[in-house]
Amino acid sequence: MITRGSQQDLQLNPGAYSVDPDQDSFDASKWKYEYYCRIYGLYNFPNFQGILLPIENSKTDPYNPSCLSNQSGLIFGNLTASPNSSLTVLGGSLQSNQIYQFMVYMENRKNSSIQATGYVLVTVDDTHPQLIVIGCVISILCVPNLEYQFVNPTTQVALFALCVGTCTNLQNIKWNIYQGSDNSSSNYTQWTLFNNTVLYENILFFGKNTSHFTATNQLFLNNPQINLWRFEVVYAFLSETSTSALNFIINQPPSNGSCSINPMNGTTTTLFTISCPGWFDEDGIKDYSLYAWTTDVSQKLMIAYSSVSYFQVRLPSGDNQTSLLNITISIRDLLDCVVEVNMSSVHVIVDYITTNDLLTSLQSSSSVLTNNLIVQLLSSGNQNIVGQIITAISQQFNQMNSENIDQAISSGIPAATILVSSLGSQSLQGNSTSFNESALTEYNKILNAQANLRDYLMTFTSDLLITTSNSIKLQSTALAQITQSTNQLTRAALSIASNRCYQLSLTLSSMATQIPYEDAQVAANQLIQCASNVLTAVNGPLQERTSTLDLDYSRANMIPTDYDTDLESAWSNTNLFGGGDEVSIEKNRNIYYQKQLANEISTQVTSIISLITSSLNIHLNIGQNSTINTSQTYMSLETISVTSLSDRIVKQIGNAQFHIPSDFILNTNDNSSISLRSKMDVLASFGNFQNTNLSRSISLSIIDQNGNDVSFEAHQNNPIQLIIPRDPNVLIPSMYLQNVTSINSTINNLLFNYHYINITSSLPISVHFEIHSLNKSLAYLFIYKFDQTPQLNSSINLIDGWTMFCPFNLTNDDIYRYFIDNQQTPGHQSLIFGIRELNSTEINNYCLNNSSLDTSLPITDEPYDFTSNYELLIYTSGCYYLDENNNWKSDGLIVGPLTNLYETECLSTHLTTFAGGFIVLPAPINWSYVFANADFMKNKTVYLTMIFTSIFYIILMIYARFKDKKDFEKLGVTPLADNNKSDHYYYQILVFTGQRTNAGTESKVYFVLSGDNDQTQIRLFSDPHRKIFQRGGINSFIIAVPKSLGLLNYIRIWHDNTGEGSSASWFLKYIIVRDLQTLDKSYFICQQWLAVEKDDGRIERTLPIASEAEKQNFSYVLSKKAYHSVSDGHLWFSIFSRPPSNKFTRVQRCTCCFVLFFTSMLLNIMYYDLSNEANASSETHTGALSIGPFYIAPQQIGIGIVVELFTLIPSLLIVQFFRRIRPRRQIAPIREALYKIQPSRKTSSEDVPATKKKKSSITFPWWCLFIAYGLSMIIITVSIFFIIVRGIEFGDVKTQQWLTSVLTGFFSSIILTQPIKIICLVIFFICFCRNSKDEKETSEYINEDDEFNISNDEEYLHSLEYQSLFSSQSRKSINRLNENEIIYARDQRLKEIQMWAIIRKFLTYFIFAMLVFLITYSNRDQHSFFQVNHLRSYFLNQRQTTVDYTKINTIDEYWYWLENSFVSNIRAQRWYNGDIPQYLNGFLNDKSNRLIGWATIRQLRVKSELCSDQRIISICEDSYSFSNEETELFQPGWTTNATTEEFSSPVLKAFNYSTSDELDTFAYAGEFGTYRGGGYVYEFRGRLSDMKTNLSKLHQLEWIDEKTRAIFIQLTLYNPSVQLLTAVTLLAEFLPTSGIYTTARFEPINFYTFQSILQLVCTIVYIFFIIYFIIIEIRLLLELRLKYFHQFWSIIQLGIIGCSLGSIGVYFWRFQETNRISQLFEETNGYIYINLQLAVYVNDILTFLLGYCCFFSTIKFVQLFRFNQRVSLFAETLKYCAKALISFSLMFAIVFMAYLCLFYLLFVSKLSSCSSLLNTAQMLFEMTLMKFDASQMMGADAFLGPFCFALFMFLVVFVCLSMFVSIISDSFRHAKDNQKEDQIMLSFMLKKFLRWSGLKKLNQEEIQEERDCRMHSQYFDPIENFPDRMDEFLEALNKIYIDQKIELSRLEKAGV
Secondary structure, eight states: OEEEETTSOEEEOHHHHOOOTTSSSOOGGGEEEEEEEEETTTOOOOEETTEEOOTTOOOOOSSSOOSOSOGGGEEEEOTTTSTTSEEEEOTTSSOTTEEEEEEEEEEESSOTTOEEEEEEEEEEESSOOOEEEEEESSGGGOEEETTEEEEOTTSOEEEEEEEESOOOSEEEEEEEEEEEEEETTTTEEEEEEOSOTTTTBTTTEEOTTSSEEEEOHHHHHHOTTOOEEEEEEEEEESSOEEEEEEEEEEOOOOBSOOOEEEOSEEETTOOEEEEOOSOBOTTOEEEEEEEEESSOGGGOEEEEEESSSEEEEOOOOOOTTTOEEEEEEEEEETTOOEEEEEEEEEEEEOOHHHHHHHHHHHHSOHHHHHTSHHHHHHTTOOHHHHHHHHHHHHHHHHHHHHHHHHHHHHTTOOGGGTOOOOTTOOOOOOSOSSOOHHHHHHHHHHHHHHHHHHHHHHGGGTTOOOOSHHHHHHHHHHHHHHTSSGGGOOHHHHHHHHHHHHHHHHHHHHTTTTSOHHHHHHHHHHHHHHHHHHHHHHHTTTTTSSOOOHHHHHHHTSOOTTOOOOTTOTTTOGGGGTOOSHHHHHHHHHHHHHHHHHHHHHHHHHHHHHHHHHHHHTTOOTTOEEEEEOSSEEEEEEEEOSGGGTTOEEEOSTTOEEEOOSSEEEEOSOOSOEEEEEEEESSOOOTTOGGGTTBOEEEEEEEOTTSOBOEEEEBTTBOEEEEEEBOTTOOOOOOEEEOGGGOOTTTTTOSSEEEEEEOOOSSOOEEEEEEEESSTTOOEEEEEEESSOOEESSSOEEOSEEEEEOGGGOOTTOOEEEEEOTTTOTTOSEEEEEEEEOOHHHHIIIIIOGGGOOOSOOOOOSOOOOSSOEEEEEEEEEEEEEOTTSOEEOTTOEEOTTOOSSEEEEEESBOSEEEEEEEEOOOOBOTTHHHHTOOTTTSHHHHHHHHHHHHHHHHHHHHHHHHHHHHHHHOSEEEOTTOOTTOOEEEEEEEEEOOSTTOOOOSOEEEEEEESSOBOOOEEEOOTTSOOSOTTOEEEEEEEESSOOOSEEEEEEEEOOOSSGGGGOEEEEEEEEEETTTOOEEEEEEEEEEOSSSTTOOSEEEEEOOOHHHHTOHHHHHHHHHHHIIIIISTTTHHHHOOTTOSSOHHHHHHHHHHHHHHHHHHHHHHHHHSTHHHHTTSOOTTOEEETTEEEOHHHHHHHHHHHHHTHHHHHHHHHHHHTBOOSOOOOHHHHHHHHHOTTSOOSGGGSOOOOOOOOOOOBOTTHHHHHHHHHHHHHHHHHHHHHHHHHHHOHHHHHHHHHHHHHHHHIIIIIIHHHHHHHHHHHHHHHOOOTTOOSTTTTTOOSSSSSOOOOOOOOOOOOOGGGGOOOOOOSOOOOOOHHHHHHHHHHHHHHHHHHHHHHHHHHHHHHHHHHHHHHHHTSOTTHHHHHHHHHHHHHOTTSGGGOGGGOOSHHHHHHHIIIIIHHHTSOOOOTTSOOOTTOTTBOTTSSOEESSOEEEEEEEBOOEEOSSTTTOSEEOOOOOSTTBOOOOOBTTTBSSOOOSOOOHHHHHTTSEEOHHHHTOOOEEOSSOEEOSOEEEEEEOSOHHHHHHHHHHHHHTTSSOTTEEEEEEEEEEEETTTTEEEEEEEEEEEOTTSOEEEEEEEEEEOOOSOSSHHHHHHHHHHHHHHHHHHHHHHHHHHHHGGGGGGOHHHHHHHHHHHHHHHHHHHHHHHHHHHHHHHHHHHHHTTOSOOOOHHHHHHHHHHHHHHHHHHHHHHHHHHHHTTTSHHHHHHHHHHHHHHHHHHHHHHHHHHHHHHHHHHHHHHHTTTOGGGSSHHHHHHHHHHHHTTOOOHHHHHHHOTTHHHHHHHHHIIIIIIIIHHHHHHHHHHHHHHHHHTOOOOHHHHHHHHHHHHHHHTSOOOOHHHHHHHHHHHHHHHOOOGGGGHHHHHHHHHHHHHHHHHHHHHHHHHHHHHTO
């Protein structure tokens, strides 16, 4: 009923609003329409002689007046398409305050027996109300019956109302419920308002004040006496009220029948007969449905349905104890009104014989299986039969599975590993605690047998027809039963079940508006159960909650029947399975398929839930809810108002719930109502995180009225609270007892009892602690820190958090609880926490007085003292949500404080699917963690570092001790052997030999010391017990003279040059002469060579005494201090170069070095962890360089340098401590020597004259040496211990990174810190603090403290007798070389030096050349040629003319080769015997080479342009160039218009341009052009059949056409047999002149950089050689300047250096490219395409450079063999003819260019060899070499050809070549005539070699000749000796004169 105003038009439109149940849509044109009207309640419809009068009929019925006051007030609509399908009654045609009933009669135009009638009541008043339309949500439930709609008493009524028109100012909506009674006399129904509507609101009625109204079936069932109902909606507007109503009449169910079953006993295979006779219904019987259950009626299952009353069924087994099965029959009429009849219970037992027979048949042959009775029944395709058998067998197997699981659990198998507990179940505990392996084997055997049967049964469900809602209910019931045992479902079964559930859900969704709510709910219940079962089953093995089925494992690893060697085939792509051995691959392959199916099923289940939600949601009104609660899932669907969402608690099974906050953001436009879908599953999805394997999965979704998810967001400070329960079978271990009372804390002085736990996790986790004290009255302090040990005392507060456990905080179970949420743990790998028991004072201060608790930390420095043990349990939890990619994420989720062992509390700001993580951690590691985790394999780096460092220290100590002993031998003062015993005046002479190369000498050194009073005789420096004058040595001698020499003037010193080779030369720094009587020192500075071949060639020098200015000279002071500072001041260098005279021994220095090293390591590891570097070190530095186990990053280098600066001061202290320890013995070498000279002197200190000593520095007694060593060993030991401890805490990876900082600091100390310190100090003291008396070098020989300061611990090593200390004046002749002898010696020495320089240079270049050859040829693979040769013949296919790549000339030929040869060659196909090519995925058909990824074909095209001459054709295609390359995107067929035809993705991509950056390609130079790296690409991917199909499609689409200019086929191959990569490029160039020119390039590459240690060593030595050559050439360049570039060999040497440096640079480039490709290959295992074009280019450049290195190195040998006459002649010839050849080359070039132009212009179109200038030049050179076929010229042109050929031969070959030969010949003659052979040097070298080898002995004649030569050189004219003799004479007179003067002076003093 509707309300209209009297002046408002009334439109009736049955053509628009009618429904045809037999058609998808209503066609109004197929029907006839008649309209009738009456005044309702007063009159009947007008009629004439019993025939109803239509409304437009003008006839009148005197008893029943017409409704219309004006017949012209009718307008019929749609007169053309569907006449009279609508009727409009104009305003004013109806009277106000009347109720009218309109009726429309509809008759089908083609079949008049098809009719329909519709009614509507219209109330007319004087207002202008809005039109309110009312209808049924479920259209078929509103079946008209006159003016009523039929309603089934077992079905709810859902109505909706719509306001048509402008419905503004709406105040409210209200629904009224009326009950009706018939008034038969007036044909009028009396309506009475139904009582207690408020009382039954939200019970019987829902949505009374909304536009949607629902009355549940309880309204009708509770009031069976009422048959008529009216539901009226009232819209109250601001100025009027509009109403509309719909009348219902109760549809009576079928009646008067009965049902029986026969027999009453049977098995699951017995055929039971159901008979239901006598049932009647006015509308007819629709079907009979059979339901069965055992004990719980809510678990009743649909067994069968039938349209006839007599049918047969097979029933499932009854109750386990009684075998009773309860049965009910539902009889439904055509209007879906149902009556249920309870039948007698029957006894049904399991038919084990048939079931076992089926199991046996399943394992037998297929013929046996097909003959099985059950299989035959299942094959019938009857859904009733299939459903009954599957349900019966499934229930039986479900029961058997439960028994099998119970038996396994009782045998000790953990329940959580074989079972996913159902919702609401309790924990299952086994009877035994020991694991029974045989029980597990038996369990798996039964499990797999039943799983195989389920897998087989599932195949019969896939093709069942889905016709009605009964089909959905029946099939979903069978699916729910067969999937109930989730541990027995194979992947094939899961896939079928998931697909079937989805199809059923899709059908249910399409029927949602056509079936009753009750039917939809029953079907939804079973479908949700099925979907949840499938989801649990597929995630069970992934979460390790159920066993992997054998059938799945075997299927996963069974070779597919359609096996293809496609590299991307999932089965053979081992890259997807993690690689490894075959077992690992098979296991991972099975897991891969399981994950793949899990993702598919997860997506499908999401769709199923959405479909079911929409199917149910359409029936639900505000306040209504629908709950599905099964053993595997719980789902609640509730429609509520938006306002009621605030602060709402949505509960699920157990404690699972969602608590919605009061403040949130809801993104919806509909504020009227929303739907809440709450879901809970027994097992969380696997996703990408396994910590969720013990968690339930809960979800909450908000859905709007359109079925779309609504975005929900809560505020961070007021989040959603979730409680996520865990599986009840989670195994909770007992708490771990901590026996802390037995630990003595005083040993290690620990303040806390520390525990270590590993918290490494890919997603954030929270850590939960449960502590149970055995003494409840005790309190504890709890502290923790991430990744390192927490420290808390009065001076250190290094913790991340703390809490106190006080007794008043204890829970009922006497357990202290504390947790660290998941926001604190990310980025950390470990957590160390400490527990300390509070003493009584602390308890009183912090725990007893609650009101005044001290919130500060109770800090103490006392070691812990536990009075009672405690128990500890630690577990982690987490909160995770499932994202759109089915992966678990945790951002935005916080673990709440209510988390415990059995559930997780999560705080979230959004809604989705959630799960909780849970892991019970093993017993925490106590402080002994370091030792418990001190496994060598886990901490290889720190252990090996300490071991090798210690071994190196021991080796270095042994070396240092050995060298110390050698140094002791070098010390001592030597009395000269030629001292006279009568001489008692002593001088000490200190001789300093320089540090230069070969500075020491083995020649005899003589000297004469001269003073004012006297001079010595010629004296000889000698020591019979030690070598003197060694490089860098200091030698001390005592010379005895008769009397004082007075003030010294000079010293003349020389040697006899008797040393061998370089040992004859001597570099003297300076000499110090000390008068031992007066202690005066004199300095004689030399700083020159005494050598015939050095400096000025002198071996005798007179050194005057040095003045103070000379002693302050910078060069002198620097030379004196520099070496001493480096050798003594640099701690590490001094171990090898310390001055022998220094008291600070090498052993002490070595100890100090390692104290410094270990201290720096300790500080480094501490500073490293405290710095920001520690945070970054957990991950590999993105900018770090990785070399083996080491990582080098700027931060690490900085740490090393900073720590080195920190260790500088401690190192100085320990060094000074050693330096200031006094030696144990007190006799100095000089005193020892004097005692030898004067035996009467005593060694007692009484004889030493007491002189005034200078103030000395602080020193320590000798026994402090033991303290120093002990202190050093303690420091080293402690450092090693803590380094190992910290290294174990760091872990091996972090320790490797720390080791980089250590090595950086070490090398910075050696190379940077100490050298800079020494250099700065040296320069400072030289510049500002020069002290000529600072003699640190001579401190062991000269001491200023007293006369003979006895302060040395060295013994005099010469055991000489007193008598041997002096000798008479030597009368032997002194070998003093004269000038001629020096000249002769210099000549011989220079020749010798030159000889060794030549030999050294030859050997150097020979070794260098060998290195170049070795490195170059080692980069060439011996298999390269055979690889290229094979691939060339394989791809080019030159043997078959039809597919010969080299002879392709047209596009069709190219397509033919591509489709019939190439594409088949790139896929390994069956072997010759038909076997499949297993494990050859990705291989070519040659079965040897494997594709890296896939092959690509790339096309470059040109744009169309207007022709320059358009008379014939307007559009032309030019040659290819960068500017005219086509780069647009096209549709298939090179069109820009969109096409409706579907193409595969590779085909579509082939018409899209890709840039070179996208393809990782580069420009390529072809024969006819250079082509860019971009293009249109087709990738040869997929199966071989797919590739052939795609190529055929591309051929049809003319992918290659007239605009194509180049086709590249590129592929990368790898031959594992020879470990060789090959880059293949097949280029086809399409010229605008037509024709195709093909080229092929095969580039083998070996990326193995170093295949042996020898190759690595050679490369390193090669680099050092290059550095050496660079230094030499730089010195030559500085010396020769521009003349350097005029030398030919300088250019050769520059070529060697340049190519070598270039090759090194390119090598590193190649190394980088290799690393990139290797990393990509390692990541993908070669399963993606890797372009090697850049690598090929780099390799070519490297080969080019190495080739030229070999060339230049070989040419260099010409210079090295220049002493050979013929080699020298060759070089001289080239030198002489250079200028002539240059002139000739200019002339020849002119002539050649002339002929080049001639031949090119004449024969460019006639000869291929003249097609280009380059080809023409090549042809002319061949003609010059007489290698040309002259017949070609004659064929090109009969006259010009031979003429030009003859002209060229005459002028070029006969004339020019003759001139060339003449130039060479003339230069050769000139060079031969003027040849200068260096025969002297050659003969000298030959003579030396023969003498050295003993091959030739000198004869007497040669010996005499050499003697004569030497004598001749020694002969000198006596007159030349006259000046010397005069000097001697004058010297003698002077001595006599001086002696007389001295004697006279003595006599005068004596008074004589």
